[in-house]
Amino acid sequence: MHYTPAPPDPKAPPVRINLLSDTQTKPTPAMREAMAKAEVGDEQVGDDPTTNELNARVADLLGKEAAVFMPSGTMCNVAATLAYCRPGDEILAHATAHIIAREGGAHAALGGFQITPLPGDDGQFAPETFRAALHPRTRYQPLQVLVSVEQTANIGGGTIWKKAALDEIVRIAKAHGLATHMDGARLLNATVASGISPRDMTAGWDSAWIDFSKGLGAPIGGAIAGSRAFIDDVWRWKQRLGGSMRQSGVAAAACIHALAHHVERLADDHANARALARGLSQINGVEVQAPETNLVFFKPDGAGVAGDRMVAELRKRGVMLAMMDGRIRACTHLDVTAAMIDEAIGHVRDIVRAA
Template sequence: MPFTPARPDPSQPSVRINLLSDTQTKPTPAMRAAMAAAEVGDEQVGDDPTVNALCDRVAELLGKEAAVFMPSGTMCNVAGLLAHCRPGDEILAHRTAHILSREGGTHAALGGFQITGLDGADGKFTPDTLRTALHPRTRYEAAQTLVSVEQTANIGGGTIWAKADLDAVVAIARERGMATHMDGARLLNACVATGISAREMSAGWDSVWIDFSKGLGAPVGAVLAGTRDYIDAVWRWKQGLGGSMRQAGIIAAACIHALDHHVDRLADDHTHARTLARGLAQIAGIDVQEPETNLVFFDPAGAGITAADMVKALRVKGVTLATMDGRIRACTHLDVNAAMIEDTLGMVRDIVRGV
């Protein structure tokens, strides 16, 4: 089932509590001030000092040689994989991975890639599952070129790949001469939750990116890192996809501000997610997946109401969430506080009582 957020309805009250996604965050006043004061230049020819500073900082953060600023995380994935693979190549990823389920078939359309979805609980496949999926290199089958993981696993419930499993996947890929790519849209959520640094978490991975427009609270942007030669190849695709920008320092400044001020506070989002999950679990008939980061997936069917109807009922009350793969997803973020969590729980209880 596709991602289906509740559609805005002018006849309904305005949104008071936005749990739809961490992409819904608004720039803080301090972030807006940083953007207004940003030194800028032409990013496309390498003359924007703020973009350059951001890319250098993310490359250092992730332990890579170089990095490139992108308008979106999807472009990081698309351009990143186009730089890794050739038409006809096979990519191995979890069956719910963003590159397979949320990017409109672009990898097949532009790259001619075959993405094979691997099974596994909570959005993650095991190293053994990866080994089983490998086949001998023959002219009869697609060349298996790349292994991709998503940290954290969105549809899996915001779950965290264990460092040992990440290392095992890298080792298996290297044995087979395959490249590795980490979709790190919420990588820093995993780092804050585990205490493992971003450099350590992404060690050994050929390419990795982080998104700034989710929990970090910037209005737009993501940064992809890897070797210098790889980033040069990515830049060719960024140019061709229309991702090159001009005075992009204005938005890069928001990302730098986020790194300075919004990383450690991701722990608050995780706390709010756990509070929400505990409260939902206490309502008879609601099945809740225990959150590991800032995503809470739950199913109210046992309480006599469908996920879609629950989302509609909450929207009438000014709370917006999304249905995803038959469940409700609530996402905590910078603009959600503890009082909003308690208000949401109260409204869910009222709706269930009404049922």
């Protein structure tokens, strides 16, 4: 399992410090007010003005012709691959990418696609690795149609794909007739940390999407952008998958509020992640991957505490984290304060000392 939160325990204390994921954020009072006041209509027939506004904002933000609001980021990915590919086609992505590791085999189950996992450190493959995986178009091998990257790379440690690498992957893909797709679940974390605008970060990519239910703090939703023809195809798959909504403006209003108020503050999450990593690294035997954004991966095994035991002991103290690929993942977000970070470090230190 890539993602194993502590099992529910009725005797466990209430969660006071939730570092499980940035999906754990709760809508702020101001966001709830925006949702309550949202002007709405029927999204399916294009009559929801708030959803239409959100789509226009995302298309402009990412420098694409059009965008469509979706219930989830996973549906963004699934609808995209269904729009690009036909049964038997091949998609290339990193071995730990969300479309391989965290979407329940949807791309194979629904589309019959083959996803070829590419190796590479920190959740990223090198452009030359991508080039080496390409093969001549013959009837003996699947048609290679799409390359996908995940920005940031979650299981890789929340690492940021460098712009030069993204541009080179696009260049190679276009030279070989492949479409390009960016899973932007934490794209805005990458742009805030790097100082590169979302439009520049996604330049050249045929499609890209952003998630509102993670660091941006909305309760639901993502939006995918691309050419008008591509978005028309995605809309058809959204309908087929049951993702087409009615008065979706209530949810879209939360996303608009997030774009207006919760993007620049992602830098606070990154600062808290660095503080957490710094504090953990000062505990003897705790191995920490230096964070680039809001994800901190660490292993306490060298301190004599197995990762799953550390997670369980922290849960007893009201701190929630997750095991992911043999490491502990802590995720900072807008509901985590600097004081909570200090307290969490203290709990880890106490557990190590007790061991």
